[in-house]
Amino acid sequence: MELRQLRYFMAVADELHFGRAAQKLHMSQPPLSVQIGRLEREVGTPLFVRSTRRVALTAAGMHLQESARRILDEVDAVRADMRDYVGGLSGQLTAGFVSSANYTVLPEVVRLFRARRPKVSLTLVPLTSGEQFDRLRAGTLDIGIVRDELPRTGVGADSLSTAVVFEERLVACLPAGHALADRAEASLQDVIAEPMIAYPRALMPGYVDRVTELLAQAGRMRVVEEVVHQETALGFVAAGVGISILPESVRQLVPPSIAVVPLAGSPTTRLLAAWRTRDDESAVRGAFLECLRDAASA
Secondary structure, eight states: OHHHHHHHHHHHHHHHHHHHHHHHHSOOOOHHHHHHHHHHHHHTTTOEEEEESSSEEEEHHHHHHHHHHHHHHHHHHHHHHHHHHHHHHHHEEEEEOOOOGGGTTTHHHHHHHHHHHHHEEEEEOOOOHHHHHHHHHHTOOEEEEEESSSSSTTTTTTTTTEEEEHHHHEEEETTTTSSTTOSBBOOHHHHHHHHEEEOTTTOOOHHHHHHHHTTTTOOEEEEEEEEEEEEEHHHHHHTTSOOOEEEGGGGTTTOOTTEEEEEETEOOOOOEEEEEESSSOOOOHHHHHHHHHHHOOO
């Protein structure tokens, strides 16, 4: 039994007229009659009572009509679902993100994406950039929001594609009573003289390289603590352990005990979308990237 035969049967069952059914199917009546005859022989019983005046369904025909309608509706639903999937309107997307994206693009991109793609299941996973590189290469993330450029060597160096989605200034976070706290800007020379709360390069390679190369223009950093989360860094800053270089969006987190001072020269840090270079083009991923760009420009 073929789906084509079921569609032929349903046309006749709905019209109860072979001529009208043939017109509906854009075919001539004799081949339609032949197909219905083959279907009846296959199921082993007549499906229609035929006379010169009328066509009617037999009891077996009525039973098949109910089953065939359900089957064809399911097939049409699968076809529509696949059209949606190929067009990026349905499916799943797993997106990683660095914590600082929470204070810039992430809330708006999630709102936009869920409004534009309500049938896509979106899973968000908070991860450092380094963790995202590992999971992107392993295929367990579809897209990541990472901080600053990919490392030149090592994990993620050659297998990922990126697109810049957001850029913001770098700032120095200092105890509120610090000598630099009231300045409009802090020079690199001022910053390099201070004990530094820094971050592990294995987890944040792009960001660590960006800050290291920037401060290397003024001298060598004196790192007194390495932390993973910027909230932890701010705790050490508030306690007077040292200062930390962070994206300007950190202003949304800092308590009154911490001053935020932009770096002189307005150096910036960037959020990038990252995905596996060898992956096929994904309409769902493309839609998420479009939402990222729209969220950044909002």
